[in-house]
Amino acid sequence: MHILIIEDEKGIIDFLKQGLEEEGYAISYATNGKEGLEKALQHSVDLVLLDWMLPGMSGIEVCKAIRKERQSVPIIFLTAKDTVQETIEGLKSGANDYIKKPFSFEELLERIKVHFRSNHAIEKLTLGNISLDKNKFQVLVDKKEVSLTQREFELLAYLISNKGKVCTRNKIIEDVWDIHFDYDTGVIDVFMNAIRKKLNLSKDEELIKTIRGVGYIAND
Structure with missing residues (x-):
């Protein structure tokens, strides 16, 4: 939190x-x-x-x-x-x-x-067929639980919390990783690839879309 x-x-x-x-x-x-x-x-x-x-x-x-x-x-x-x-x-x-x-x-x-x-109600987030509960540290896809690491969970929660907004790699590094100095933002792509694989999302999936050279955006 x-x-x-x-x-x-x-x-x-x-x-x-x-x-x-x-x-x-x-x-x-x-x-x-x-x-x-x-x-x-x-x-x-x-x-x-x-x-x-x-x-x-x-x-x-x-x-x-x-x-x-x-x-x-x-x-x-x-x-x-x-x-x-x-x-x-x-x-x-x-x-x-x-x-x-x-x-x-x-x-x-x-x-x-x-x-x-x-304020627990806002800790339950949804994106399409994905539901995320911050309190339970739980992610469901079509009501089936998917296991994410803590960092993967935090990144997914951040994107869904900012649904409809472009989240730049630099902002993700600052807000999720809490790093406020020059850092290789390519690590975010590694975590995103893992999240997509676990959630069975393709790179062309509209739920979490890559904005080339900028970052990511989550949309229903």
Whole structure:
């Protein structure tokens, strides 16, 4: 599961990143509102941890903008703003939860788990005769289970989550592999060939189509 942290205090970012990665979450972060909004809309993000006071755009503005484009992604405010009115304003902007600084990491972790559980419906993805359940780590083709490796599963889930959008090789490397430096993107083709073979898809199959020189697109 991919969590995006939008926070301008490096100490808090480092603290959250270390703790959440130890719990098995993939973490990316942004240090200002504009960058955070771009990452929230352009990347495959499962939950957003959002500060209120941010350079460029406020957390409220970011929250409203994310919610317009992505209805179901959970958003949790982490902020020193602590009046009742401010809490109400944060929730009205589209946030799912509101935690006041300083906070307990253990409490935050449990809240994250609650939101992932309550948001489980979007963890079930479909593409034609293919169904994918993130919670069960299960892929079915015509209701028959197909065994994928973790990386194959993550790549397939990413493509289906971004159904109808061209996923470039560079974006896949960043969002699925969490690699943010020059890397041989040819490895993606190796995994795609394995996925197609296991799902019995040809290279000309419209469900997952190769965009030559660019990447892939999933379409029903």
